[in-house]
Amino acid sequence: MIxxxxxxxxxxPALVILYYLTPKSWRAVLLFVASILFYLNISPIYxxxxxxxCTSTYLFTLAIEKxxxxxxxxxxxxxxxxxxxLPLLFFKYFSVINxxxxxxxxxxxxxxxxxxxxxLLPVGISFYTFVAIGYTIDVYxxxxxxxxxxxxxxxxxxxxxxxxxxxxxxxxxxIPQFKKLPNLDFGHIAAGMxxxxxxxxxxxxxxxxxxVYISMVFNSVPNHxxxxxxxxxxxxxxxxxxxxxGYSLIAIGTxxxxxxxxxxxxxxxxLATSMADLxxxxxxxxxxWMTDYIFTPLAFSFRRHKMRGTIIxxxxxxxxxxxxxxxxxxxxxxxxxxxxxxxxxxxxQKRKTEFEQRYNLKDKGWYIFLAICVTYLLFTASQxxxxxxxVETALIIFKKIFTQHGSPYLDFTTLFFALLGLAVVLGKDxxxxxxxxxxxxxSSNYYWVRCSGYLLMLFCIIxxxxxxxxxxxxxxx
Amino acid sequence: xxxxxxxxxxxxxxxxxxxxxxxxSEAMLKGLNRYFGLHSQSDMxxxxxxxxxxxxxxxxxxxxxxxxxxxxxxxxxxxxDRSAMLHHYFDASTATTDIAVFEVNPLLFSKKFTAANVxxxxxxxxxxxxxxxxxxxxxxxxxxxIRKFIRCSRYNTDMIALAIKGYTGNYENQKNLVLDLNALxxxxxxxNTVKVELDPQKIKxxxxxxxxxxxxxxxxxxxxxPVFVTKLRTFKTDxxxxxxxxxxxxxxxxGQIHFxxxxxxxxxxxxxxxxDPLHLNASGQVEVTKAMTQFMEKNxx
Numbered sequence: 001m002i003x004x005x006x007x008x009x010x011x012x013p014a015l016v017i018l019y020y021l022t023p024k025s026w027r028a029v030l031l032f033v034a035s036i037l038f039y040l041n042i043s044p045i046y047x048x049x050x051x052x053x054c055t056s057t058y059l060f061t062l063a064i065e066k067x068x069x070x071x072x073x074x075x076x077x078x079x080x081x082x083x084x085x086l087p088l089l090f091f092k093y094f095s096v097i098n099x100x101x102x103x104x105x106x107x108x109x110x111x112x113x114x115x116x117x118x119x120l121l122p123v124g125i126s127f128y129t130f131v132a133i134g135y136t137i138d139v140y141x142x143x144x145x146x147x148x149x150x151x152x153x154x155x156x157x158x159x160x161x162x163x164x165x166x167x168x169x170x171x172x173x174x175i176p177q178f179k180k181l182p183n184l185d186f187g188h189i190a191a192g193m194x195x196x197x198x199x200x201x202x203x204x205x206x207x208x209x210x211x212v213y214i215s216m217v218f219n220s221v222p223n224h225x226x227x228x229x230x231x232x233x234x235x236x237x238x239x240x241x242x243x244x245x246g247y248s249l250i251a252i253g254t255x256x257x258x259x260x261x262x263x264x265x266x267x268x269x270x271l272a273t274s275m276a277d278l279x280x281x282x283x284x285x286x287x288x289w290m291t292d293y294i295f296t297p298l299a300f301s302f303r304r305h306k307m308r309g310t311i312i313x314x315x316x317x318x319x320x321x322x323x324x325x326x327x328x329x330x331x332x333x334x335x336x337x338x339x340x341x342x343x344x345x346x347x348x349q350k351r352k353t354e355f356e357q358r359y360n361l362k363d364k365g366w367y368i369f370l371a372i373c374v375t376y377l378l379f380t381a382s383q384x385x386x387x388x389x390x391v392e393t394a395l396i397i398f399k400k401i402f403t404q405h406g407s408p409y410l411d412f413t414t415l416f417f418a419l420l421g422l423a424v425v426l427g428k429d430x431x432x433x434x435x436x437x438x439x440x441x442x443s444s445n446y447y448w449v450r451c452s453g454y455l456l457m458l459f460c461i462i463x464x465x466x467x468x469x470x471x472x473x474x475x476x477x
Numbered sequence: 478x479x480x481x482x483x484x485x486x487x488x489x490x491x492x493x494x495x496x497x498x499x500x501x502s503e504a505m506l507k508g509l510n511r512y513f514g515l516h517s518q519s520d521m522x523x524x525x526x527x528x529x530x531x532x533x534x535x536x537x538x539x540x541x542x543x544x545x546x547x548x549x550x551x552x553x554x555x556x557x558d559r560s561a562m563l564h565h566y567f568d569a570s571t572a573t574t575d576i577a578v579f580e581v582n583p584l585l586f587s588k589k590f591t592a593a594n595v596x597x598x599x600x601x602x603x604x605x606x607x608x609x610x611x612x613x614x615x616x617x618x619x620x621x622x623i624r625k626f627i628r629c630s631r632y633n634t635d636m637i638a639l640a641i642k643g644y645t646g647n648y649e650n651q652k653n654l655v656l657d658l659n660a661l662x663x664x665x666x667x668x669n670t671v672k673v674e675l676d677p678q679k680i681k682x683x684x685x686x687x688x689x690x691x692x693x694x695x696x697x698x699x700x701x702x703p704v705f706v707t708k709l710r711t712f713k714t715d716x717x718x719x720x721x722x723x724x725x726x727x728x729x730x731x732g733q734i735h736f737x738x739x740x741x742x743x744x745x746x747x748x749x750x751x752x753d754p755l756h757l758n759a760s761g762q763v764e765v766t767k768a769m770t771q772f773m774e775k776n777x778x
Contacts, residue, residue, distance in 0.1 A: 006619060186483035417634055451490055455497060462629045463501075463637065 001041040002164070003250045004203060004467075011038070016257050020184040027181045031159070031258070032151055038160035039124075046122035050163075053084045054154040057132040061139040061153070065146035077140040081133055088129045091121050096327035124163040126324065130289055132157050135171040137293055144172045152178050161254040165247050167265040167285035174260075182259035192257030194442055197457050199249030202425055204465030207243035209418035210235050212466065213411050218387055221396060226404035229397050237376070237383050238422055241269060244283065268429040273371035275341040278379060290317055311346060315339035325386070330394055334385040341378055417464050424460075502601075502628035508640025509601050514547025515565070518572045521545070522694070524562055525580030527552040528702040531756045532580075532739075532765045535648040541770045547574070548648065551598050556585055556679050558595050560686050561611040565599070567693045568607045576778060577690040578698045578769075581724050582755075583712055585683065587674040600624055600631035655758065656705060656748040664707045664754070673716035680723055687727055687734065696735065696778055699728050703739040703765065706746050708754035737772045739765060 001007045015034050022030050039047055060080035064073050105111065135156070138144045147153045156174050182188070217224050217232035224232075248265035255262045265285050272278035279287055295317040302309030315336070322335020345352075361367040381398075388394035431439050441453030510516050521544045523533060530550040539546050549566050551558070559579075596615035602608035603624055613621055624631050632640075642648070690697045701724065709717075721738075728736035743764075744750060750761030757765060772778075 006623065010619075186478045186480065190478070190483075413634055413638060447486060451486075451493065454490065455493060458494065459497065459501065459629060462627065463632055464634060467633075 001038055003247065003254075004200070007041070012254060012257075016189065019258050024181060024183070028151060028155055028178050031178070031181075032155040035155065035158045035160040035163065039158060039163060042164075043123045046125070049087055049122055049125070050128060050158055051154070053087075053128060053132050054150075054157045056080055056083050057136060057157065058147075058150050058153040061136055061146040062148070064136070064139050073140060077136055080136050084129050084132050084136075087122070088125050091125060093327045124165070127166050127168055128157050128163055130168045130286075131162075134168070134289060134293060138171050144175065147171075147175055149179075159255075161251040162262065165244065165251070167248055167251065167263050168289045169262060169285065173263070177260050185259060188259045189257045192253040192255070194454075195249045195253030195256055197253075197454060197461075198428075198442075199246045199251075199253060200461050200465070201421065201457050202242040202246030202249065204246075204461055204467070206418060206421035206425055207239050207246055208466035208468075209414055209421065209464070210239040210242070212414050213418065214239055214387075216411065217409065221388075221393055221400075224400075224409060225406040226400040226402065227406055227408040230401045231408055231410075233384050233387075233397065233401065234380055235418075236387050237270070237380055240383070240386075241266065241282075242422070242425060268433050270376055270426070271372055271429055271433045272375050273368060274345055274375055275338070275378060276345050278375055279338075279342070286321075290321060294320055307346070311343045314342050314346065318342070328389075329391050330385045330388055333391060333394070334382055337382040337385065341382070421460070421464065498627060498629050502631065505632055505637065505640040506601055508643035509636065510643070511646075512639050512643030513549045513566075514545075515549070515569045515602075516571065517545075517547070519545045519547035519570070519574055521576040521578065522547045522566060522570075522574045523550060523578040523580075524559060524566070525550040525578075525700075525702070526554050526559070526582070528582055528755060528757075529578075529580035529700070531752070531758070532702055532762060533648075533769065534762050534766045536646060537763075537766050538770065541766075542773060544576075550580070553595055554598070555595065556682050556686070558598075560682055560689075561599070561608065563686055563689055564607045565602060565605065565611075567689065569605060570693075574694050576696045576698065576773075577694040578700055579686065579690060580702050581683075581699050582702050583673050583704065583717060583720055586676050586679040586720065586723070588676045588679070597633070598636075601636060603631060649759065649762075656751045656753065658748055661705075661707050661754065664711055667711045669710070669712075669714055671711040671713065673712050673720050675716070675719055675723065683723075684727060691731065691733055696733055698735045698737060698773075698778065699724055700769070701736070701738040701740055703741070703744045703750075703757065703761070705748065705751045705754040706742075709740060709745060735772075735776060735778065737769070739768060741768070744768065 001011060015030075019027055019030055036047065039050060057080060060076045060083075064076045067073055067076070135144070135153075139146045147156075152175060155178055156169075156171060159169075159174070159178075162169060214232050214236055217228055218236075221229065245266040252262045252264070263285055265283060267281040267284065269278055269281040272281050295313050298313035298316055299310055302312050305312065316339075318335040318338040319332065320335070321338070322331040322333075325331040325334065356362050356367075384397050385391070385394045388397060428440065431437055437443050441456070442450055444450050444453070514522070521538075521542070523529060523535070523546060525532075527550070530552060533548070533550075535546050535548040538544075547566065547570070549562055551562065554562065596612050599608050599612055603612050603621075612624075616624075687697060687699075701721075725736060728734045744761070747761075747764075750757055750764055752758040752761075
């Protein structure tokens with residue numbers, strides 16, 4: 001039961017009605033049962049794994065809080081992190097490592113006793129593991145108190161709107177909300193629906209239609225010239241933005257309809273004027289998670305190396321992020337590229353700021369536009385390693401883009417509707433970024449304007465949406 | 478927000494939604510009916526798959542033959558779907574059609590040739606009894622009733638494009654791609670290797686289709702659509718001949734039926750007429766439309 005399935009569209013309104021009819025003290029129980037049912041519907045076998053992570057996290061966080069001994073606290077923290085990370089590492093990297101060893105050994109005429117095993121990655125494992133790790137560290141750092149109620153901890157880790165692809169939330173924000181769920185407020189339902197509507201629009205009208213063209217091109221790189229590959233590469237970041245951004249908005253809206261606030265995951269990323277700015281706007285929940293639990297501890301441990309230490313920490317953080325995205329050299333290069341971009345920016349930041357101030361560039365429209373374009377191009381270049389199946393193909397794509405020009409392959413109907421939808425999404429972003437949302441149809445003070453906006457979007461989704469597959473890009477991570 | 482205000486707004490929203498849903502879907506249905514020539518009186522009716530869709534220019538045929546034509550062709554349809562289309566057309570037509578043109582091709586009797594979601598092509602006609610049964614038998618109850626309830630969900634961008642074409646009367650083949658002969662080099666080694674399946678059930682269904690057309694029309698023309706020569710040669714010669722025998726046997730069984738084989742050297746040898754080995758491009762469409770006109774004039778049809 002994913003967000004774009006018919007089952008979810010029937011499940012969600014029924015749940016909202018039931019939720020508000022249930023006495024307040026039982027609503028958290030209902031949400032937990034709904035989350036379990038939701039997960040059961042997608043990945044029944046792996047429910048045991050999810051519940052194990054919940055149980056382990058619950059027990060160890062209580063133990064961390066209870067013991068006064070600092071060494072024991074540290075031991076409990078590390079034990080729980082290792083325990084809950086093991087399944088993620090196993091499912092994500094076992095096949096790759098095993099196949100690598102098998103291949104190397106067979107090349108040398110040796111036999112490796114373990115057979116080739118292929119496992120389906122349990123849906124949402126990365127996301128609920130990150131949530132659980134974050135909670136464990138927060139309890140260890142005494143930023144939050146260990147929750148005594150197992151149901152609340154389990155609900156926090158398995159909360160159905162967020163379990164599949166985030167946003168990766170924090171205990172400090174979510175647990176107090178679960179413990180004090182709000183009264184029925186139609187404003188919450190309306191706001192939630194608004195988020196969901198945008199989410200569905202981004203996913204079904206834009207992301208999936210762009211996906212039709214992009215996969216057609218990248219599935220047969222040898223058959224396409226550089227011009228076509230340039231267009232498809234340029235559109236790919238937009239596909240990820242509208243796909244994961246759309247998913248996040250549906251998740252945020254689903255939670256909001258039940259009166260639960262969830263953090264924003266994207267903030268107009270393609271209006272960023274530098275890579276650092278882009279990473280503050282892109283997949284915010286993952287980046288803040290990585291900053292708090294990977295970058296900051298690393299930077300702290302390298303602090304005596306000053307600027308060099310920060311750069312090493314930055315580089316390692318993105319390398320880990322790349323490896324998390326996939327056990328493939330392409331993602332290692334992808335992570336390294338982000339590290340290089342950000343390191344260069346960090347090293348040149350002072351001079352850049354001085355230069356901008358001297359010529360008063362920060363307020364100039366053309367400079368902002370240029371900075372946006374350069375940032376987008378840099379990000380696009382790195383994303384080629386995100387979409388290519390191997391480094392060799394990625395390099396072929398680059399080579400073709402620079403050397404093999406010709407008339408592009410254009411699927412007019414697909415691109416027309418996709419770009420029209422994309423223009424709406426970017427128009428909304430520009431309106432929010434530069435015009436303080438003055439021209440937003442859905443945020444108008446007048447009911448009739450809002451109503452027209454809702455209807456327009458709804459019919460766009462029904463008529464121009466792509467309903468063939470419906471899976472989200474980030475499910476694979 | 479007060480419950481009554483919220484409820485009032487929700488009701489207004491829902492009413493507006495269903496009114497607009499009805500209006501948009503009706504406008505599109507009208508466009509599609511115009512495009513396919515359904516629910517109208519026509520002198521001639523063409524039924525086929527994407528091969529016929531790319532092959533005939535309805536507007537040109539109408540001009541040269543001075544006949545009103547219903548052009549009911551869809552991409553990706555199998556013989557079962559074509560049979561449903563025939564029933565749909567005859568149920569929906571307001572008067573007798575003089576001539577029925579039925580596209581045939583070497584893949585017509587193939588068992589494999591069925592797409593699981595082909596019923597989606599016929600969703601706009603879900604309110605008509607013959608198509609309602611066809612769609613219902615191909616989908617689950619949940620989907621069926623959602624399509625019934627939210628009318629716009631029956632359409633996708635392809636159908637919107639066809640509805641617009643129905644209003645503008647544009648039947649031109651807009652494909653200007655030309656076959657890349659180098660890319661087809663590999664096909665030469667496959668000469669006389671590709672099976673032409675002759676599923677007995679499909680042959681029976683084909684005969685039923687012809688009988689239905691005979692029942693509703695004065696004349697029936699079976700048109701064997703052109704296949705690019707290199708591709709045509711990949712079919713096993715004996716099996717291809719068997720397929721031709723079946724079609725010709727049906728054609729010769731009654732004076733009411735005519736047969737036009739468009740696998741003629743002046744068409745199939747010319748790569749500039751094809752966008753891919755099975756489909757004609759804009760230039761090919763001109764030639765095939767001309768050949769069809771000449772055939773009909775020659776046979777006083």
